[in-house]
Amino acid sequence: MVSLQFLFYIFLALFGIIGMIRGFRKEIVVTVAGILSLFIIDTVVPKLWASLDATNALYVNLAVIFVTAFFGYQTPGFQRISSRFERDSLVHLVMGGVTGALNGYIFFSSAWYYLAQAGYPFSWILAPDANTKMGQAAIALLENAFPAFLTGSWLYILLAAAVMLMIVVIL
DSSP states (O other), rough: OHHHHHHHHHHHHHHHHHHHHHHHHHHHHHHHHHHHHHIIIIHHHHHHHHHOHHHHHHHHHHHHHHHHHHHHTOOOOOOOTTTTTHHHHHHHHHHHHHHHHHHHHHHHHHHHHHHTTTTTOOTOOOOOOSHHHHHHHHHHHHTTOOHHHOOOOOHHHHHHHHHHHHHHHHH
């Protein structure tokens, strides 16, 4: 059995490698998509479905995260835009890797956070055991999940800043 904490670090490394391959500019678009997913979950979903139980809310939140990640990873097909997405230096590789790892943190910690909010409704995923050191470390990681600290006005500020950064980087 694999702990969620170990899986978290695996995904961070995997997303970091993907970020190095894709490059910094493409990963910025994915970062904006991740922040947008939290904005949708925080503001839009409660207005559309106010009375969801915990399990159905988990399904909706995971669907929002998956859909925004999917569309975030779709690269523009226009030659004018895609020619600007190049990994021509070591700095771009490193920045792409760091931004990719940040995206892994955004998406995986968000999914884990909403899974914990729903009370781990799946029988094949167990909650961390607070009586073990590994469980305590996993709970500490969960307390630092992206949705745990990005709430209220900070969500709006970060979304606006991320969109501005994306405009500056792409155009």
